[in-house]
Amino acid sequence: MRSLRLLLLLAFSFQLSLRQAQGTSPKDTERSRSAVYSSFAQQDDRLVDLNKQKEIYFADNQYSEFIELLNSKRRKDKDIASYIDYYIALTRYHQLKYLEEEQLWDEYFNKGNDYRNDIVTKTDKVIKATTPQEDLRIYSELLSWQYHKDLADAFEEEALANLMSSVLEHSKKSSDILMIKEVADRFLLYGLKQEPKKLYKVYVDKIASTDIEDEELTKIAKGFYDEGNLGLAQAIYDVCIERSINSKTKDQAIDLLSEVARLFAYKDEGVKDTDYAEGVFRNLEQLGGEEAFDQELLYLRAYNLEKAKDYLKTKDNYIDLLMRYPKTAYKDRVLYKLGIIFTYALRDIKSGRVYFDQLAQREINFSPHVISGLYQLGILSQWERDSASAKEHYNKLLELAGEDLSETVVLTRQRLNEIDQGKPLEYNLKTFLNVSLKDEYSALDMSRVDLRASLYKISKAESVSVATTAYAMQSGCMQVDLEYLWSGNIGKSTPSSDQLSFDTSYADPGTKEINLVVVSATGIVERSLDLLDVQ
Template identity: 50%
Template structure:
């Protein structure tokens, strides 16, 4: 169909309700424009007209024809006047998208020449939409969201007001559709209408408005609960949000799901369901995780079935999750449970060694720590945990100035390692050299030992500096990035100059005192302890540690 036929036939087809001026469309859009335009203008059902409007938008947007689409919308005059607010919204939405496109493509000539006109369109057309929509109309929420996004992106003074209006309108909307849901036949539609609440929450979360997003997610989850959704479908919803990385919403829905199944499932099946949820949120190097939520579910399992509900792998998973969440005292208790219940576990050497580390360097109880190192020291062969335990026992004796005993442990380590050059072997060699030459223990290491074991440093509770690794289960020779973040009180206008005394299992790295982070690799498997003492102009300020498991 040529442009002239469009000009003549279309107005006749829609009884004059679609006015076309001197502007005409290219033939590429003629068919879509005619059919969808007719659908919009003649349709008595608003939802169907809106669907055609969205399809028409896609037809133009795919080729970035934003202004052409706006011109078309301004010349549409639908018979059903309830569609008019949608036209206003889509004009504003197109201008917003046009801004994004010009920024991405660096179309600065049009951006600056037409920018004020486009901004006026966004404000004016969203205003029209808001004036014409009721509290329970999703379009009202989308209009509020659009104007908030616009002001937020512009970083102007209207952002806070737009955010407040958005939250108020969304809460009013939630209340309005909640009242609709009280009417039996409308319950399914009311449930469907909660989707705009989720979309607003998603967008707020992307703008880092976490508290407000969480508030709306809870409302959305409550809407699902109040619907006729089955337990299985509710679980699938939660799992879907988890896979999308929306952990806040996934947790809200899982909480509701757990509340439901707790009333109907037998204990064994309930524990099985909870175990799957806890495992999904537990620590893992890749994928989504929330260690706090995982422990919350582990506690729920314990409430229902006691510690007897935990098998070997579940005990280990819980302890490992607590450890990676820096809940070392609780992790120690779980590890002790594994040692007691499953002395032949494949994890026994790892958790025994970690228990020794936690007693020694977290709880400041070297005597208790030695007991666990001693359990491993006589293991046959070059077991990495046996070698590390011998090193720790030698280190404690060297720090106590019992050099003869320390030397014996280090030599035993070297003998058991069959002189294979590993990280632990090299550290033992360094300590033996210090003893042979009568020199002090390496400065950073001694400072870490002092701050971890001397009573005078008991106030250093690891709260002012946190260590993190990009991965906690690296393979041998895999690069590991270790960083620190501080939480020190403000010192006015001046930046506090800090020194970072790194020590312990640093692998092949030798980070300097001015490095808050470093990269390393490890030559052998086993648990590696990363120690840090923070020095400020006032002296020793804090200490911290982290544990990495080379696999």
Template identity: 35%
Template sequence: MKNQKSKLSILLIMFWLYTPYPLPCVRLYAEEAALKKAKQLEELILLNPKDAKAIQSLDELSEIYFAERQYAPLIEFLRKLEKINPPGPCDVPAGYYIALCRYHQLKYLEESKNWQEYFDLGNVYRQELFLETEKLAEACPAAPSGVRAQALNWLQHKAQNDAQAASSLAKLTELVDNYLKTNPQDIEVIKEVADSLSKEEEPALARSTYNIYINQLLSIEKSPLKLQSIAESALKEGKVSLAELIYDRYIELVKDSLAKDNLANELTAVIKQFAASGQDKGNDPLYAEKLFVILKEACGKSYFNQELQYLRAYNLERLKEYARSAEEYAGLVTDFPKNIYLDQAEFKLGVIYTYILGQKELGLGYWQKVIERNSALEYVTEGLYHKSLINQYLEDFETAGAGYAKITELIVQIGALKNLSERVLERQKEIRESRPIEYNLKTFLDATLSRPLDTKAGLELLVSPFKVISLKEEEIKFSLQQLRIEMGCFAPELSYLWSGDLGSIQPQPTAPEFTTTYKAPGVKVVNLVVLGSSGVIGSSLEMVEVY
């Protein structure tokens, strides 16, 4: 018998491998297994509805039916559960799961665009959801099921954007307060409410509710290591606000008890989870900077090695806190004169001081240091280019021409530095023919060299990703975000003047974004000026690192 089963299994595998449509068969088999498991759970729940494990089984049962989009069988079972030996509504809240089922069903009808059922039965489903949640919240105001029901009630009102959303939210906060007065053992329901508030963009309420949850957690859990583990889990789940609040409490607990070395290691590990490293945007660069401040105050500057000093400077750059970023890059250069980031840091300091902070002479000085060190061709040539460009703009054509000529001498791998070569040839032609600098670029220089760049003016240029590998020719997207212009009822007509190292693409003036690639390593500087009917609205720049 055992051999026959083995042969049958092999035959089934061979069938799936060699038939032209194996995936639907596998899917059908998985669906059958899931629905079989659901029936087993139903029998288990009905056997003893008052058992403490009934709620856990109901959660598992609901997840199966939701995953399979099987809403009617779940409703049918829950109605049966209410009638057969019904437990108290606060113990095994079948009504909550009925409402939850309708919530998922309504969302699925919208996502799948099943408008026939949505318009024919949507109001029926909504009314059933509101009826069940209101009934449960009224019957069990100090029970987890009542709080969960009211949270679901609010989520549906908010989804509909109706007039009852505000009162439903007020009712939810009231139930949470009432629940706290019962000295609850199940505090996960508080976290669930906070998660919903955070997801639905109610940050102030979410934060206060998370704080309530953490206070309850601290009354139960005293171990810093356990708190650290909970914070890490929250971060993995994408609950950044919760993770930050728990880490705050964790740091408060260990700050005065750990030796400096250990505290510095702990803070550094947390910082790296939130900072913008370049490989990703970071979970929250602003929170990382808060921890950098704590690290420096608690442990001292000596605990910042060159990697950590660079990370702080880079993190501030990504926050567009350019003045503070420049301070940290300058500190990196001073404190670690042979650091591996030296050319990159000084080149960026040249960009930041010249084009953003309005301190041209200081910026030119940093580019000159890169040029004189002559250790990395991509930074030497770009430093020369920017110095020559400034001289050309100031009409010192002799110095500018000499700089451009030097670049052409240094460039051996013309193919690798094609973009730079093209820009240099264009600048040389402008000087030779007594023409002004190309319009987009000159407009940017006019806007930035006359005064510091206003990074808070609402014109924000973003880049994604921050770092790429040139050999892979990975795509990089530059896009304008959060442009706020008061123009009455009319949409303004805008022009987008892109300039700088644009890579493989020449974006159109009608495009507020573009995607490009780079073949040569180095820091690529992309400039943007936005024009409206009245003239320049604002300017910005962004830097991306190519390796």
């Protein structure tokens, strides 16, 4: 009986810490969850005090003092030995982390081995004394795995395999679903992918096996989405979607899929998962065909793919949008983006030109994208050394732009100057064009450089940060110096070649392309591009 109480204490303490970690949920989500949880686990308030004491001691970093307390409790009640052992190991684990974080080295070097010894021997003792059906076993194995994971030592793999096996066995017999979630959350925190997915599936299946209403289940999913626990939110949404497809009308299922896709699709602010969103879009297409997509949803799908930098699929969806909605408000933006994507991402200058031409041939409604299209046609001609054609495009641009769109006008005048003075195309831009269009660089596929802006929909004069990470090959102690050749429409900033990032803003509306070529001493490493929409 006493063991049961302690076990419930553990369950409660983990729920408590979980709630603390997750922050406050919206009330209705909390109500939905509480209703579900109450059918699985119960709390024992009599033992809450002990856990509270642990929290108080930990908050004051009084680890050794807490261990003294635990040992005194052990002396009074020998039946709780395993629980005391677990708490001692847990305390030593936090104590070592604290000593390292605070750089309290004297204690670390003098006592570190003793503390590590406590962690290993105490968890081993508990693991030996318990079965996978017991919560204490799971928590001890979780602690043991965390310890070895932190050290990345030889026992990590085995500890993980043991833990997974125990949790799965535990889940078959225990009604404590929070345990499964707790372990999965911890896995997620440590960057594991497959294991949390597997456990969330078990967790969600357990919830779904109750008589919970679809609406309640959706609320729980949304709650986890709002908390940023995407793995769990997605696992529950998957069940919701499956239920909806199997038991609701087609229109209702389409509505749910559209809602979930919108939720996860790319947006500057808030939680997103472009890959998951595209998966839901694919389901939606399968279920409802093209009719399931209105203009906005079709654009959102293409935009989501653009931000995921899956340019091959992006262009398919933008083309689809133009075919189905030829008068879409997004037309000029989409034409321009198609021109950029075909030319620089897919190395298809001929197709790219078709889209720039469509913009350039406009006789009325000269949007910023028309002007930018002319600029692109100009630089492509200039790169091909067709100065006459380049000048023609540039001059038309200046004529149409007048005093507006000053940034593009400035760039255009620079290009015209180069032609008039017989100078080559600006070095960074020319390098980007060479790397994007010449066959000798066809092995470069943008995979070695990550280029990201902090925002992709910005207003005029709004500040945005642009940063890159180049995945350079390993070189040991020998540092490979990289240069970053920025070009394109990069706004008011003029980043130098040693800058991995820069802040900028734009004076004019339109779609702005940021080009980058990364160079090492031995040659071109990679190129990348990014597209920003300025309102």
